[in-house]
Amino acid sequence: MIRLLALLALLLPLPALAQSNADVDAAARSVVRVVVTDDANEGDLGMGSGVAVSPTRIVTNAHVVERAVESGGFVGVVPSEGRKRYEGKVVAYAPDLDLAVIAITSGRIEPATLYGGPVADGAAVAALGYPYGVDRAMASGLDELIRPQAPVKSLGHVGGRRTNARYDTVLHDANIGRGNSGGPLVDACGRVIGINSFLSVSEGIDSPFAFALSVKELAAFLAKAKVAPTVVTSPCLSEGEIGARAGALSQAEAAQQAQEARRAAVEAERATAAKQGIRDDIASERDNGMALAAGLLVLGALCAVGGMILLGDRRRKSKGAAWATLALGGALMLGAIVAFLARPKMSEVEDRYAKLHPSEPAPVLGGSAALQAVEGDKLCVIDMDRSIVKLSKTDDVPLDWRDDGCVNGKTQYGANAGTWSRTFVPNGEATVTIQSYDPAKARYSVERFLMGADAMDKARAIRARYKNNACTPDPAQRQSVADMESAIRAVLPTQPNEKLVYSCRTIAAEK
Structure with a gap:
């Protein structure tokens, strides 16, 4: 039953691996081959894998560099790409944790990012490194082994966390072998979640599982070694999750824009109606101003004519009334001019609207x-x-x-x-x-x-x-x-x- 469930699980789509492994491929830039010799057996090479956690610091297993540490031998670092190889020096060594740090004396290697969040059971993972089995199958000579080349990528799933008195590990079923030691176990976003260290013992009954030292152990070890890697805790989303979220956001944004457009349309309609009312008021005021100006002009003209008549009446000895009548006529006609010029202009609609609605900004889409x-x-x-x-x-x-x-x-x-x-x-x-x-x-x-x-x-x-x-x-x-x-x-x-x-x-x- 368990085997059947495992088979069904393998047949189901895996969200994290649906990203065409672009992030896992990118993580390969940080993976290196570690080459070790000792003074007693210079022709006998020991090899393993490692991963850069800073431009000049490489993490690997302690057992990979053990020969060099104990005998003062040579440590070489072969990047996954480019044309250069680097000489290294072990600067931190913890055999109880099976971890070590190699410093390269020149050049730089693109560092990986560590994931410090929880690792879910069944999560898709990839083991990156240089297993001996591939080298033997390709009949690789020494020159080929020390030439920069991409690491082998093996996909699998997390089988759980295992902790004992020595260290905390991530159990997984990505196929690894000798030579993968010290290489990274990465999630589907290309972040390091462990350092591959050892395999479970198989007696031909069950497929062997592999153990990777967890980032919990790695981060503490690097802190003591005064190495500060980049550590993130953001969850790794699948392509489907990203697409679904982007679609939901697009719909929400479109709905918000539509709502804002409707609100702006309502506000614009209300503003148009209010401005039309102001426009009607101004037109009425202009008509009243015209009527007032016309009335004053007629009265002024009559007064002016009357004053002229009084001035021309020779029977009147006093001309004061005549001049007063003329002055009144002039004042009335001047008032007519003022009333005409004081009529409100149609261009005042916007100003009046702004005064009546001082706290309302103009409708703006967006x-x-x-x-x-x-x-x-x-x-x-x-x-x-x-x-x-x-x-x-x-x-x-x-x-x-x-x-x-x-x-x-x-x-x-x-x-x-x-x-x-x-x-x-x-x-x-x-x-x-x-x-x-x-x-x-x-x-x-x-x-x-x-x-x-x-x-x-x-x-x-x-x-x-x-x-x-x-x-x-x-x-x-x-x-x-x-x-x-x-x-x-x-x-x-x-x-x-x-x-x-x-x-x-x-x-x-x-x-």
Whole structure:
């Protein structure tokens, strides 16, 4: 019954391995072959595997380097890619834990990330290393064994945690053999969850299980060795889980935008009705002003005519009444002019509406995020619902954004359909990073592509064709940044290994 259940479990789709193993393949960059000799038997090579936990520090099993430690022999490190090999020195050694640290004296190796969270039973895993059986089957000579080449990848599942008086282990069924010792056991996101150390004893009845020293043991050992690896605790999501979450977020965002659009439409309709009422009031006031001006003009004209008649009456000796009548007529006609000019203008509709509704902003599609589409200092906080976190920490990110694509006063981003981005292709590490900012949504994102040596060389060659522009007001240079973005993206995988998405808010300036 147990075998039947195990068979059925193997036939079911495995969420973590549905990612085409891109992350596991990327983890292979950190795996090395460890070659050991001793003074007494220089021609007799001992071999095992290891994994870089910093650019210059390699973790392996203590029993892999035991010969070199006891006799002062040679330790060599052969990376999984490139053309160089490195000499190493054992700088930390704990045979009771079966762990050791090798320091390489030159060069660097892309370090792996450790996963410090809980490991679920049945989780998909991969063992990476250099088993002797493969070397023997390929009839590899010495030159072939010390030539950089990709490690062997063996897939399996976690069978549980096992702890004894000596150490804590992860039990798994990924096939490993002699030579895998010291190599990493990684989850489907390519994070190290253990260091393969030994196999269970098989008597031909059951398939052997393997034991990997857990990250709990590894992290404590590295802390004593003064090595600080990158450790994350974010769960590893499957491609299906990521797709389902992205679909739900898209639907929620679309629903929110539709709701905001409806709200904006209602507010706009209400504003239109209110403005029409104001417009009608102004038209009435203009008509009343015209009527008043006409009335005053008629009365003024009559007074003026009357005053002229009185002035021309020679029978009247006193002309005071005549002049008073003329003055009244003039005042009435002046009042008519003032009343005509004082009529409200139709252009006053917006001003009157603003005075009547001082606390209501104009309807804006895009909601609160649109209000953040302004330049200035921002604080960006990780949005875990939109992020695919596998390898990195998620601390808040300060961002000084300018409308011309200048970030933090020094880095020029290139524009692309409303989003600004910049691609970084470093010389010292094998990771291409794209940083982007969407002003309309106040959303900052970081995409990381874990690349092999050849792919990095292509990306660096493209980057070398463009100037590494700092912030510039020159449109031509800003376009050059955008062109560089497009050219580098063309040689990158379609999906990043990791994507961090941050929601940003404007930080009020201190007064």
